[in-house]
Amino acid sequence: QVQLVESGGGLVQAGGSLRLSCAASGRILSSYAKGWFRQAPGKEREFVAAITYSGGSTYYADSVKGRFTISRDNAKNTVYLQMNSLRPEDTAVYYCAAHHAIVGVTGTNEGGYWGQGTQVTVSS
Secondary structure (H helix, E strand, O other): OOEEEEEOOEEEEOOOOEEEEEEEEOHHHHHOEEEEEEEOOOOOOEEEEEEOOOOOOEEEOOOOOOOEEEEEEOOOOEEEEEEOOOOHHHOEEEEEEEEOOHHHHOOOOOOOEEOOOEEEEEEO
């Protein structure tokens, strides 16, 4: 069974930090590109960050560049999102994504896999 399970969300004050984790199960996902998306209330889901299988290349939305860092541990089949200098506008449900191609997980993840989401709330 293929599954992505996020953890690490919560409530934090503006300027604070959180680290999200996404554990993947299922051998097929171990070699997939991974990424993070988010969806704020009343808004469409948007791309946040992505990383290739090797970890050699990373991609970020302009709104999080310099503040968020994506990384992965293939031995644990886990991808992380370190979020620093958080802002109230970062408040959203954050979703882990996996796709066989990096172009998928940096786009809409069509044909890929999704986690169930974890809530991040940043208070001002």
